[in-house]
Amino acid sequence: MNFHRPFFSKTSNSRVSSKILDTNEQLNEGIYRCKHGVSYQIFVQSFYDSNGDGIGDLNGIRLKLDYLKGLGISLIWLMPIHPSKSYHKYDVVDHFSIHPDYGTLDDFKQLIREAHERNILIIIDLVVNHTSCDHPWFVDCRNNRSSQYRDFYIWQDSEKIQKLGHKRLATPDSGLTGVWHPVVEQNENENKPPTNTISELVIAAVQDNISKFSSQIPTAPPLPSSTEIKNNKKAKNNQNNNYYAMFDPSMPDLNYDNENVKRAVIDIGKYWLKFGVDGFRLDAAKHIYKPHRPKDNHNWWQLFRSEMEKINSNVYLVGEVWDMAYVIAPYLRGIPSMFNFEMALYIMNCVHRERCQGLLNRHLENIEFYTATNPEYLDALFLTNHDQTRLMTEMNKNKQKAKMCASILLTLSGSPFIYYGEEIGMLGDKPDENIREPFYWTDKSDNTGQTTWLKCTYTTRSNGCVPFDEQINDSYSLYSHYKTLIHIRNQSDALTFGDLIPIDVKNASICAFERIYGQDTVLVIHNLSTKSVTIPLPNNISENDVTVLWTTNNQNQLGKKNVTVSGYSTIILKPNIAN
Structure with missing residues (x-):
């Protein structure tokens, strides 16, 4: 294991513990990098329609793999794809098949093959807390x-x-x-x-x-x-x-006190891993047993993980446990990655308040707490998902604030997830259908790929939304912001794998931290306020010691011993010299 001292921070920090891959781990570096890269959540029904029936499908995703690769995505999470009565498909009728609206098993096999050719992993929603009442x-x-x-x-x-x-x-x-x-x-x-x-x-x-x-x-x-x-x-x-049935009368809960149920669910997981998927998003992970039996939940997921690793030692498991940190931690022995609902709220609240107070410390406290249970814990960060109000709606249609949320998400340590359409500023609020509206590819009537199964009430031109085909060539668009920063992140080991060290600049509107991994280090500075702020460069660094790796505003600039950061903007600095 190799460690490197901080460049921008004044003193070494016990939190600096990035593990550098050894020779054996290099064999799986591609998978390791994909897991730590940027992931993309897709509601298949709304993404892209390949056959003109108005419903998104697996072939539609396959046709848009180059879009996802161009965005910089390294992992795709598919929401449920199995036969179901509902539009959302969390009421599964058959765990071994594909919903006919979405395609066939052959279609899915081809999607996986072509995604892997682009170094993109695919995980699927594994809904095994319950089944459909028509199962x-x-x-x-x-x-x-x-x-x-x-x-x-x-x-x-x-x-x-x-x-x-x-x-x-x-x-x-x-x-x-x-x-x-x-x-x-x-x-x-x-x-x-x-x-x-x-x-x-x-x-x-x-x-x-x-x-x-x-x-x-x-x-x-x-x-x-x-x-x-x-x-x-x-x-x-x-x-x-x-x-x-704790979610809906149409979705009866399974009885995990029955060993046959456990074996059946393990068989389902093994089947899809053999089929070629790279892992699972584990739906409703804390509800497998009733609320007064958390230890049984923990034991079940440890058993499930051990059985899945017999098929694929690199299987990626990310869980949904929407609760406090002390409730989440015991699950991590079985589910090494967990969606961080708390940090999603922290990021958006900090941007709303224009203050970074507590964000970085809370982030590090969570990581330390979770890695004490599982040193391999991977923090699955996100802003919103299919159950929550969309980001642009949360930000009251303020594009600059949405960009700031994205900038924080994509520069913190962890594995960030993007909800489809977030990168183009789609709107949406409850009920759930409005959060899952068709991806806004274009307004052109001759585009057969645009899904039409649901009439959009939020993501419309009249509500100020701009389709993807008009954002792609606009360097100031939200899409271009996401794409550029994701590629900056992908090219930096410090931003992809590195530890995080907060830097106190004595200004509550500034969120500043160093990311460090081996010989690679960067300084990230976010200005959450509307006003331009000038702060001293940390650790007695001068402008000759650093280069601007990326900035969201051309007015951001280095002085001899300071840096000026415009309102609602980000600057990332990189050392000029080997440290």
């Missing part, structure tokens, strides 16, 4: 207590629910307070299909995929037809016929 396991058991899949879910009788109570406190990731739901029994004499029915299109596509890849897919019950669902026998009474 074959649940369909088979919901009115059949003797079903072999009955114990795949959590059941309770009405009397006990009334006695113990059926409410829970709302959490940031689920506002549903009623968690026990009676099975809705179908009327056998009704002529119309039952409400909870998989479309025949989905059934046909799934069955076709299963027949093609049956030798690769773990054993699972066959998908029922609509007629079979309709003809299910009703339960004789309602005793013990209430199921647990």
Whole structure:
């Protein structure tokens, strides 16, 4: 292990601990670099339409791989791609297939192949806290207590629910307070299909995929037809016929006290790793067991990780645990990377207040706390995602503030994630559909790639949004800001891998820090205020000792012993001499 003393900081700091890759690790440096690079979250339905049906698809993403590579992306996170009844697809009907709107397994295989050719990793949303109420396991058991899949879910009788109570406190990731739901029994004499029915299109596509890849897919019950669902026998009474579902009645939770469930989920993970995906975003990771059983959650994810690493020792696992740091830390033995919801709020709040107070110290406190549990912890930073108000809306359409948020995100230590459309300033607020509107490629009517499944109410020209095809050649656009800074980051080992050392310049509006990795070091200075600020160069450095690596404003300039940083701007300095 090799360490290098700071150039811009006055004294060495115990937090400087960047590990330099040894010979064996060089073999996997490409994967290591991709994991530490900039990642991109895609809601497939809204991204790019390859066949003119108005719905984004896997081939559409494949056609836009050069767009993503040009932006500087090294990892793609695909939101759920499996058969589902909903538009969001977090209610999975079959974990081994692709939703027919999105394409086929062959399409996905080709996407992975071409992404890897561009040194881009692909991870997929793994939704295994629950299934759809139309999943074959649940369909088979919901009115059949003797079903072999009955114990795949959590059941309770009405009397006990009334006695113990059926409410829970709302959490940031689920506002549903009623968690026990009676099975809705179908009327056998009704002529119309039952409400909870998989479309025949989905059934046909799934069955076709299963027949093609049956030798690769773990054993699972066959998908029922609509007629079979309709003809299910009703339960004789309602005793013990209430199921647990904490997100929505259409998404019953799985029972992880059943070893068969654990084995089935491990098989799902192994299947996709063998298929070629590079890892998983682990949805609702803290809800696998009920809230009073966190240790069981921790143990499960450690088991899952160990099983996945048997297939791919470099598997990338990033988790969603929306909670306090002390709750998150024990998960890190099983999930080495975790989305940092706290820092997302910190960054945006600091930009709103135009003050950096507490941001850097809190960032480092979190990293120290988490690496004490897992030294390989990788901080998954982001600004907003598919469950939150979009960045440009949060910033009240202020492009300069959005740029400042991006600048901080892309220069902090960690692995930054960008939500699709963030780089072009898409708008969106609750309800969720409005946060997942079609990517704004163009206003031109002849562009068949523009998705149209949802009419945009936020990301429109009348709301001040500018399509990508008008931003690409504008050097001052939000897109150009993201692209330029991502490429600066990708070319700097200090910004990609390095540790962070705060530098106190005695000005609350200035966020200044050194990033250091081996022989590479940079000084990053963000001015969060509207006013130009002149500060002394740290560590008695003069203008002859440094070069401007990048700046967002041409009025930012070096003096003999100081640097002037304009309002809402960033400057990155690099030493002229080897230290």
